[in-house]
Amino acid sequence: MSSFLKKIVAAFCAFLMICNFYMGYTNKVNADVNQIQDFVERNYEYILNRHSDPQGLATWTNLLQTGQMDAASVVIGFLDSEEYTKQNHSHGETVEILYRVMLSRTADPDGYNTWTGILDDGMSYSYLVNGFSGSQEFKNLCASYGINPGQITLVESRDANYLTTKFVSNCYSSMLGRPADRGGLNDWTLALNNHTVYPEEVIRGFINSPECASKTVSDDDFIVVCYKGILGRTPSNSEVQSWKDVLATSDRAFVIECFIASEEFSNTVAAYGMTFRPAPAPGYSYDTKMVALTFDDGPYSPVTNRILDVLEAYGGHATFFVVGNRVPYYTSCVTRAESLGCEVGNHTYDHRTTLTNMSAGSVRDEIVGCNNSITNALGHGPVIMRPVGGAYNATVCSNVDLPMINWSLDTQDWKNRNTDIIVSRILNNVRDGDIILMHDLYPATAAAMEIVIPELVRRGYTLVTVSELAEARGVDLQNGTVYTSFRP
Numbered sequence: 001m002s003s004f005l006k007k008i009v010a011a012f013c014a015f016l017m018i019c020n021f022y023m024g025y026t027n028k029v030n031a032d033v034n035q036i037q038d039f040v041e042r043n044y045e046y047i048l049n050r051h052s053d054p055q056g057l058a059t060w061t062n063l064l065q066t067g068q069m070d071a072a073s074v075v076i077g078f079l080d081s082e083e084y085t086k087q088n089h090s091h092g093e094t095v096e097i098l099y100r101v102m103l104s105r106t107a108d109p110d111g112y113n114t115w116t117g118i119l120d121d122g123m124s125y126s127y128l129v130n131g132f133s134g135s136q137e138f139k140n141l142c143a144s145y146g147i148n149p150g151q152i153t154l155v156e157s158r159d160a161n162y163l164t165t166k167f168v169s170n171c172y173s174s175m176l177g178r179p180a181d182r183g184g185l186n187d188w189t190l191a192l193n194n195h196t197v198y199p200e201e202v203i204r205g206f207i208n209s210p211e212c213a214s215k216t217v218s219d220d221d222f223i224v225v226c227y228k229g230i231l232g233r234t235p236s237n238s239e240v241q242s243w244k245d246v247l248a249t250s251d252r253a254f255v256i257e258c259f260i261a262s263e264e265f266s267n268t269v270a271a272y273g274m275t276f277r278p279a280p281a282p283g284y285s286y287d288t289k290m291v292a293l294t295f296d297d298g299p300y301s302p303v304t305n306r307i308l309d310v311l312e313a314y315g316g317h318a319t320f321f322v323v324g325n326r327v328p329y330y331t332s333c334v335t336r337a338e339s340l341g342c343e344v345g346n347h348t349y350d351h352r353t354t355l356t357n358m359s360a361g362s363v364r365d366e367i368v369g370c371n372n373s374i375t376n377a378l379g380h381g382p383v384i385m386r387p388v389g390g391a392y393n394a395t396v397c398s399n400v401d402l403p404m405i406n407w408s409l410d411t412q413d414w415k416n417r418n419t420d421i422i423v424s425r426i427l428n429n430v431r432d433g434d435i436i437l438m439h440d441l442y443p444a445t446a447a448a449m450e451i452v453i454p455e456l457v458r459r460g461y462t463l464v465t466v467s468e469l470a471e472a473r474g475v476d477l478q479n480g481t482v483y484t485s486f487r488p
């Protein structure tokens with residue numbers, strides 16, 4: 001390195017050190033180190049049930065004091081630790097501990113009952129910590145310490161909608177007699193929130209499970225479980241007796257359907273903010289088998305046109321999720337697709353990375369850019385989009401002003417590029433209401449469509465666009481919501 005460069009580097013380093021010193025100095029003025037240490041110590045004392053070690057205390061205090069971490073993140077770090085999990089605290093104990101740590105006081109009865117109930121209903125510790133850190137009482141404490149209260153980014157499905165989670169948790173406790181496991185709770189709430197299942201189907205899933213059957217050997221037990229699981233209440237003796245009379249001349253499946261069809265269950269579902277599976281649109285029925293073939297990453301005329309040829313020959317429709325910056329080069333593919341009744345959807349402007357890696361502004365730019373390309377080609381914009389790689393998070397959902405369409409059957413054609421594999425993946429797995437993922441970039445995919453499309457038609461499938469499939473199944477697509485299939 002030349003001596004001139006060395007001088008520049010040295011000057012720059014000196015500048016950085018002055019900046020750091022100045023920032024450190026400013027923080028020292030605003031932050032109350034003793035109070036921050038007390039806060040960190042409370043995390044050790046109440047959550048880990050031991051005193052801090054000097055290094056741990058210094059590290060956490062410094063992270064808070066310099067603003068590198070906020071208070072909520074520190075608390076959840078302690079609460080989600082293996083050391084805390086091993087202590088096996090009840091929900092009530094956890095709430096009491098959080099009052100001590102975050103608010104430096106004991107719980108009032110109302111707060112204790114509310115938060116314990118929320119944990120019992122299946123919400124996570126992160127949700128609980130956010131509740132505390134959002135309170136004015138905690139904000140005031142943090143302001144007096146000179147630290148940032150913060151909020152945890154909620155990533156689990158069970159934290160997305162409290163009422164949905166409460167509904168599923170009640171299914172576990174009343175029909176299986178146990179608390180929900182985290183994985184099961186996340187799976188059911190994701191499916192309910194995305195409308196791939198509906199509450200009446202969740203009820204049937206739980207009550208018909210072997211685990212529930214093993215707990216409802218007697219008719220009395222079965223009827224009580226129907227009341228608690230479906231209607232959320234305990235029956236009177238006369239109610240139990242009247243259903244026993246019904247069971248004498250029918251079977252349990254009939255009784256379950258009577259409960260599901262009751263006005264009381266309808267009110268329960270509404271109280272949870274949910275709806276039943278919508279009836280199919282006029283002219284359709286769930287007996288009409290349908291499938292939505294979807295092609296991403298094009299257009300690319302040598303492949304796209306081959307697929308359009310076979311769709312045209314068999315009167316089928318499909319959906320093409322196009323990359324905006326490719327559209328001007330292959331405009332005729334896009335207009336031909338639409339003229340054949342196919343749908344053109346948005347697959348971002350340049351597909352350079354997943355939307356989850358982007359700021360809110362960049363997400364919007366990617367969507368608007370592709371919308372403009374489609375409008376230039378067709379004279380109107382798309383009504384659906386597919387995120388790159390199917391990846392999404394809260395930022396993506398709130399900045400994409402279109403329904404987001406993922407898939408239920410993945411051919412992995414981009415990886416295998418093998419006609420036989422693509423054909424067998426589809427024909428061995430396809431189900432009514434599936435959305436099938438492919439890419440109109442590979443000749444192997446076009447060759448597979450020349451086999452798959454005639455075979456699906458022979459099996460009685462109607463090949464529809466994603467929008468047609470949703471409409472046929474009575475689903476009103478919502479912006480920012482992710483859909484993976486419209487199976488019955």
Ligand code: ZN
Pocket residue numbers: 296297347351388389
């Ligand atoms: Zn893609």
